[in-house]
Amino acid sequence: MSIWSAPTVTTPVVATVDLPGSKSITNRAFILAALADGPSTVRGALRSRDTNLMLNGLSALGIGVRVDTADETTITVDPRPVRAADVYCGLAGTVMRFLPPVAAFADGVVGFDGDEQARTRPLATILDALRGLGVEVSGDSLPFTVTGRGSARGGEVTVDASASSQFVSGLLLSAARFDDGVTVRHVGPPVPSTPHIDMTLDMLGTAGVVVDRPESDVWRVAPGPIGAVDWEIEPDLSNAAAFLAAGAVTRGAITVPRWPATTTQPGAQIVDILSEMGCTVERADGALTVTGPDKLTGLAIDLRDIGELTPTVAALCALADGESVLSGIAHLRGHETDRLAALSTEINRLGGDCTETADGLRITPTRMHGAVWESYADHRMATAGALIGLAVQGVTVDDIETTAKTLPDFPGMWQNMIGHV
Ligand SMILES: O=C(O)C1=C[C@@H](OP(=O)(O)O)[C@@H](O)[C@H](O)C1
Numbered sequence: 001m002s003i004w005s006a007p008t009v010t011t012p013v014v015a016t017v018d019l020p021g022s023k024s025i026t027n028r029a030f031i032l033a034a035l036a037d038g039p040s041t042v043r044g045a046l047r048s049r050d051t052n053l054m055l056n057g058l059s060a061l062g063i064g065v066r067v068d069t070a071d072e073t074t075i076t077v078d079p080r081p082v083r084a085a086d087v088y089c090g091l092a093g094t095v096m097r098f099l100p101p102v103a104a105f106a107d108g109v110v111g112f113d114g115d116e117q118a119r120t121r122p123l124a125t126i127l128d129a130l131r132g133l134g135v136e137v138s139g140d141s142l143p144f145t146v147t148g149r150g151s152a153r154g155g156e157v158t159v160d161a162s163a164s165s166q167f168v169s170g171l172l173l174s175a176a177r178f179d180d181g182v183t184v185r186h187v188g189p190p191v192p193s194t195p196h197i198d199m200t201l202d203m204l205g206t207a208g209v210v211v212d213r214p215e216s217d218v219w220r221v222a223p224g225p226i227g228a229v230d231w232e233i234e235p236d237l238s239n240a241a242a243f244l245a246a247g248a249v250t251r252g253a254i255t256v257p258r259w260p261a262t263t264t265q266p267g268a269q270i271v272d273i274l275s276e277m278g279c280t281v282e283r284a285d286g287a288l289t290v291t292g293p294d295k296l297t298g299l300a301i302d303l304r305d306i307g308e309l310t311p312t313v314a315a316l317c318a319l320a321d322g323e324s325v326l327s328g329i330a331h332l333r334g335h336e337t338d339r340l341a342a343l344s345t346e347i348n349r350l351g352g353d354c355t356e357t358a359d360g361l362r363i364t365p366t367r368m369h370g371a372v373w374e375s376y377a378d379h380r381m382a383t384a385g386a387l388i389g390l391a392v393q394g395v396t397v398d399d400i401e402t403t404a405k406t407l408p409d410f411p412g413m414w415q416n417m418i419g420h421v
């Protein structure tokens with residue numbers, strides 16, 4: 001773990017930043033490919049800690065995984081019978097929630113473990129759901145085991161998915177391979193990050209799996225094959241957010257090439273947020289450019305659907321003019337770290353003014369000063385620290401390496417974006 005001096009700029013940052021593939025789309029494509037009725041090729045895949053953990057997990061479970069020798073973002077996945085194995089989840093929500101349903105098809109015991117910090121992330125909902133679908137599961141959090149019998153019954157389960165949309169996505173991705181299919185019924189406070197469930201439905205549809213929605217909060221998948229698809233992965237728009245924000249806070253202009261014309265990625269909503277804060281947005285030749293205003297305005301916004309943008313948005317708000325209120329994000333207390341506590345502690349350590357509310361943050365911009373910004377093993381906390389450091393001298397980010405969770409070389413990309421200052 002190293003301390004990284006965040007570069008500060010006094011002139012606008014103007015650059016083009018090409019982002020690697022989406023974490024969420026890559027890890028869904030890997031699961032669907034592993035359970036498909038033939039080999040699939042995934043092109044433009046993200047290669048980062050979370051996606052490598054998914055590939056390692058699938059490979060341990062006996063799935064054929066071949067990385068193109070000339071291009072590590074092209075991966076061929078060959079479905080094979082699932083076998084007993086040990087799976088390491090790191091801190092990846094998509095791995096700890098999407099792989100246990102796959103393990104239900106194993107021919108023996110699959111042990112799951114992860115980082116120390118992952119042991120407190122919510123998991124009981126999906127493990128209970130698997131029990132309800134006829135699968136033997138020990139434990140309620142990491143570490144736990146799933147004992148497969150080669151196939152699993154399936155049926156209908158009621159879950160409270162208010163802590164994470166990934167419980168629903170995880171069950172639906174494997175649902176068609178259960179003997180009776182799977183019906184998931186959510187009962188409880190609203191499910192967060194529902195656009196990520198829409199992404200799951202969209203990709204299932206591409207693979208030929210129909211998801212019926214007899215009522216809101218009910219998803220029904222009939223048993224049947226999952227079609228092999230050659231997946232082309234879009235750039236990661238949630239990761240793009242931190243870079244676009246760098247243009248926004250420096251009166252600069254950041255261009256992201258290959259910005260999809262339509263997308264299921266919730267991260268795309270950063271564009272509306274930046275525009276509400278005063279930025280100008282233009283599209284040309286498939287690229288998107290955000291230009292920062294003289295001064296960003298604060299905003300009041302419900303981020304329940306797009307919680308993963310919160311660290312970037314909070315950093316922008318700390319540098320804006322006027323108070324901001326971020327709401328609808330109580331579930332962020334169960335993300336990589338308690339993101340509400342982490343953001344308020346770190347913004348306040350720099351002399352900012354951030355208070356936690358029951359379901360979010362209230363941020364009043366102040367003149368901030370340099371200090372150590374702790375990352376809490378959270379990639380988006382680390383990038384938020386880098387963003388504030390662009391405008392505030394003397395910010396050092398602890399454990400910048402944690403950005404490798406979803407970006408293979410964040411410090412290099414950040415420096416290239418800024419150029420030589
Ligand atoms: O399904 C996915 O790929 C994700 C769903 C969301 O999780 P939550 O519903 O737990 O917020 C999001 O925050 C996470 O980064 C990725």
Ligand SMILES: C=C(OP(=O)(O)O)C(=O)O
Pocket residue numbers: 091092093094308335336380406
């Ligand atoms: C919440 C996040 O990740 P995970 O997939 O580990 O839940 C995130 O990337 O912001």
